Amino acid sequence: MQETVYTRVFGNSNMASLGSKMEYIYSIVDGNRFTAATPRQKQELRATHNINTNAFVVVYVATFNVKKAQLEFLKNCAQFFKGTNNAELHFVGDFEVAESEYAAACNELVAKSGAAGKIFFHGFNSTIENWYKLADAGGLASQREGLARCMIECICCATPFISFDVASAKEILETYNCGFAVKQGDYAAFTGSITKLMQNNDLKKQMGVNGYEAGKKIFVTEKIIDRYLSVYKNLSFDK
Numbered sequence: 001m002q003e004t005v006y007t008r009v010f011g012n013s014n015m016a017s018l019g020s021k022m023e024y025i026y027s028i029v030d031g032n033r034f035t036a037a038t039p040r041q042k043q044e045l046r047a048t049h050n051i052n053t054n055a056f057v058v059v060y061v062a063t064f065n066v067k068k069a070q071l072e073f074l075k076n077c078a079q080f081f082k083g084t085n086n087a088e089l090h091f092v093g094d095f096e097v098a099e100s101e102y103a104a105a106c107n108e109l110v111a112k113s114g115a116a117g118k119i120f121f122h123g124f125n126s127t128i129e130n131w132y133k134l135a136d137a138g139g140l141a142s143q144r145e146g147l148a149r150c151m152i153e154c155i156c157c158a159t160p161f162i163s164f165d166v167a168s169a170k171e172i173l174e175t176y177n178c179g180f181a182v183k184q185g186d187y188a189a190f191t192g193s194i195t196k197l198m199q200n201n202d203l204k205k206q207m208g209v210n211g212y213e214a215g216k217k218i219f220v221t222e223k224i225i226d227r228y229l230s231v232y233k234n235l236s237f238d239k
Helices: 002-010 015-021 039-048 070-083 101-113 128-134 149-156 167-175 187-199 201-218 221-234
Strands: 056-061 087-092 119-121 137-140 161-164 179-182
Touching: 039 128, 056 128, 056 149, 056 187, 070 087, 070 101, 070 119, 070 187, 087 128, 101 119, 128 149, 137 149, 137 187, 149 161, 149 167, 149 201, 161 167, 161 187, 167 179, 179 187, 187 201
Parallel strands: 056 087, 056 137, 087 119, 137 161, 161 179
Antiparallel strands: none
8 A cells, every 4th residue: 555655646756765755554443342252252243143153254344336346246256155055245334225226236136146045235233343253254345445444344353354456455464464365356366265264264263363463553543643643743844
């Protein structure tokens, strides 16, 4: 993400020479809400939400619109979930079929695909942290993102995340080894990453731990406040 900002603002100028003039500051994630769940808590959350305790749950958190690309994801991945034992996809976010043509199209596609028993729409939820905690993986297939809120909240809950390689996802997921950033539009690689986590529980656990530890380093309130204060203290104006 740093490199993307540098390039957009300063073109092809030497990044090293600009480093002292640029500062990047991540978003804050509430560590009291978005934190790791114990195995028992995870199972209790699944029971509360009527989710199969043995399913491999992928949660896709976003309001339904073209930018968040749920429809394109379903066109390319519905059959994966339909044909893969135990894999379930759970969409969480504003989902108003009567008011949104986009949401209605997603709903219709799932119905026609025969995957209705493996793909679910849950609508808005005010305790979104519980969905990250009960999931085995989080996912987002946007074509463009800044620092996706769902990604950083998900990894802070010790749940690996899968995304296309938009700037922020590639930076966070690869730097901290807490998920997969696959090539844009490569849905086979996306579902392949899900399969890797399904087949390798140790990998899933380690990526979860890595994300949780990363969250404690870079998204905590105190550290981000310190970064802002540092910027203000060092701010100077050329005369």
